[in-house]
Amino acid sequence: MPSRAMAASAAGDAKEYPGKLTLYVFLTCAVAATGGLIVGYDIGISGGVTSMDTFLEKFFPSVYHKEQMAHGSSSSQYCKFDSQLLTAFTSSLYLAALVASFFVASVARSFGRKWCMFAGGVSFLAGAALNAAAQNVAMLIVGHILLGVGVGFAGLSIPIYLSEMAPPRLRGTLNIGLQLMITVGIFSANLVNYGAAKIRGGWGWRVSLGLAAVPAGIITVGSLFLPDTPSSLISRGYHEQARRVLRRIRGTSDVADEYGDLAAATELSGTVKRPWRDILERRYRPQLTMAVLIPFFQQLTGINVIMFYAPVLFKTIGLGGDAALMTAVITGLVNIVATFVSIATVDRLGRRKLFFQGGAQMFVCQVIIGTLIGVMFHRNGGGGVPTTFAASILVFICVYVAGFAWSWGPLGILVPSEIFPLEIRPAGQGINVAVNMLCTFAVAQAFLPMLCHMRSGLFYLFGGWVLLMTAFVVLFLPETKNVPIEKMAVVWTTHWFWGSFVADQDSHVQVGHGEVDVATGKLNQTIV
Numbered sequence: 001m002p003s004r005a006m007a008a009s010a011a012g013d014a015k016e017y018p019g020k021l022t023l024y025v026f027l028t029c030a031v032a033a034t035g036g037l038i039v040g041y042d043i044g045i046s047g048g049v050t051s052m053d054t055f056l057e058k059f060f061p062s063v064y065h066k067e068q069m070a071h072g073s074s075s076s077q078y079c080k081f082d083s084q085l086l087t088a089f090t091s092s093l094y095l096a097a098l099v100a101s102f103f104v105a106s107v108a109r110s111f112g113r114k115w116c117m118f119a120g121g122v123s124f125l126a127g128a129a130l131n132a133a134a135q136n137v138a139m140l141i142v143g144h145i146l147l148g149v150g151v152g153f154a155g156l157s158i159p160i161y162l163s164e165m166a167p168p169r170l171r172g173t174l175n176i177g178l179q180l181m182i183t184v185g186i187f188s189a190n191l192v193n194y195g196a197a198k199i200r201g202g203w204g205w206r207v208s209l210g211l212a213a214v215p216a217g218i219i220t221v222g223s224l225f226l227p228d229t230p231s232s233l234i235s236r237g238y239h240e241q242a243r244r245v246l247r248r249i250r251g252t253s254d255v256a257d258e259y260g261d262l263a264a265a266t267e268l269s270g271t272v273k274r275p276w277r278d279i280l281e282r283r284y285r286p287q288l289t290m291a292v293l294i295p296f297f298q299q300l301t302g303i304n305v306i307m308f309y310a311p312v313l314f315k316t317i318g319l320g321g322d323a324a325l326m327t328a329v330i331t332g333l334v335n336i337v338a339t340f341v342s343i344a345t346v347d348r349l350g351r352r353k354l355f356f357q358g359g360a361q362m363f364v365c366q367v368i369i370g371t372l373i374g375v376m377f378h379r380n381g382g383g384g385v386p387t388t389f390a391a392s393i394l395v396f397i398c399v400y401v402a403g404f405a406w407s408w409g410p411l412g413i414l415v416p417s418e419i420f421p422l423e424i425r426p427a428g429q430g431i432n433v434a435v436n437m438l439c440t441f442a443v444a445q446a447f448l449p450m451l452c453h454m455r456s457g458l459f460y461l462f463g464g465w466v467l468l469m470t471a472f473v474v475l476f477l478p479e480t481k482n483v484p485i486e487k488m489a490v491v492w493t494t495h496w497f498w499g500s501f502v503a504d505q506d507s508h509v510q511v512g513h514g515e516v517d518v519a520t521g522k523l524n525q526t527i528v
């Protein structure tokens with residue numbers, strides 16, 4: 001039989017597979033993205049609940065009394081919410097999610113992405129029920145831990161799911177559906193808090209915490225109707241099912257090319273038996289660096305200071321409780337609307353331009369907000385706040401939130417989900433979620449004491465970090481738009497800094513009758 005050498009297309013030509021954006025893939029991605037609602041709901045709910053007097057009085061009486069006594073006294077204004085137990089309540093969720101993300105990676109690898117989403121929904125449901133019925137702080141914290149486990153499952157599996165289902169040239173747009181749902185979740189929570197705080201009898205906080213069951217129910221039921229991704233099916237041996245899903249999501253029977261590339265990537269991934277150890281190898285250094293630094297930087301933008309504590313912050317600068325809760329509703333709305341800018345532009349402008357523009361905008365706003373708050377306290381001593389001051393602080397907070405919402409918000413989820421080769425994808429995403437949760441936890445823990453000690457200087461600190469992370473992106477993050485994820489290796493091999501990390505190794509792996517270059521993802525196949 002004549003032998004014929006066939007080289008697959010070079011890695012990373014923004015390769016186009018046949019097929020279109022089908023309604024089916026759009027709907028599956030939309031359903032999966034609703035998992036973002038649970039992540040967002042609990043980001044948005046805690047800050048508002050912890051500023052409700054009846055909640056504080058029942059579970060954290062010392063904070064409640066401190067708040068009452070601080071009224072009108074300037075020196076304790078920055079410190080009135082500083083309590084370790086209160087912070088432990090907010091933060092327990094993030095610690096639980098952090099721990100969960102380590103074992104969810106193995107679940108995602110062995111059972112697929114779909115069941116991770118389902119498990120996330122179930123755990124979140126249980127947490128919501130416990131929180132709504134809470135009689136003491138212990139019940140609150142255990143409920144929060146269950147919510148955290150749910151967030152760990154969802155945060156790990158959904159971004160991977162979306163990036164594996166989406167056609168390469170629309171990957172950014174479809175993946176950002178998740179961030180959009182996170183922002184909708186935060187906003188709904190803000191609205192619920194606003195309404196629940198008005199419930200007479202002082203049990204509004206139970207409504208706020210219990211309504212988390214609604215988004216949890218949506219993803220729990222929704223996930224049952226989702227197919228798993230072709231990559232995940234192939235890697236678990238369901239080849240025919242994978243072909244069927246691929247044909248359905250691409251809307252064409254001509255899927256041989258894409259299936260072939262996925263199968264080659266999967267076969268290669270089978271050579272990695274210990275993803276948690278292998279990810280530490282030098283050839284994965286660029287991806288590992290991004291898995292750690294992107295979520296780290298995302299949290300050091302200081303976004304969750306606004307998302308968790310906007311009502312607390314505005315109460316600190318002297319607004320009444322109702323007006324303070326309203327500010328959270330406004331920033332929540334800006335967060336949603338601005339995310340659409342990212343959805344519309346990410347696959348055309350690319351990731352780097354959005355990171356750069358959003359970073360510059362956030363930096364300028366941080367400096368202005370810090371200065372405004374500082375000047376106001378200096379002049380006013382923290383008594384009543386002039387409306388113009390409060391309004392201008394709110395305006396700059398909104399511009400800052402918008403900058404985040406079209407840069408570090410969605411890209412902090414999208415970029416890590418698309419840069420890992422299949423063999424280390426769940427482990428890499430696990431690290432990403434764990435670092436995100438650890439830093440969210442650290443910011444949640446540190447913000448109230450830091451506000452108490454650093455005062456408005458805290459905003460300059462976050463501004464400095466934003467400057468640093470923007471420089472990092474400019475120097476070290478390659479552009480990933482339009483590159484198929486199974487061909488992503490090329491963005492590192494051609495990078496001025498990372499090139500040497502991925503190139504200087506024996507990087508060829510035997511696959512069937514051919515070999516795959518680990519560094520480039522290039523398949524040289526010989527068919528005999």
Ligand code: BGC
Pocket residue numbers: 043179182183186298303304307335408409410412413436440
């Ligand atoms: C972040 C969250 C943040 C949210 C705000 C997400 O991408 O991971 O920590 O609260 O964006 O929209």
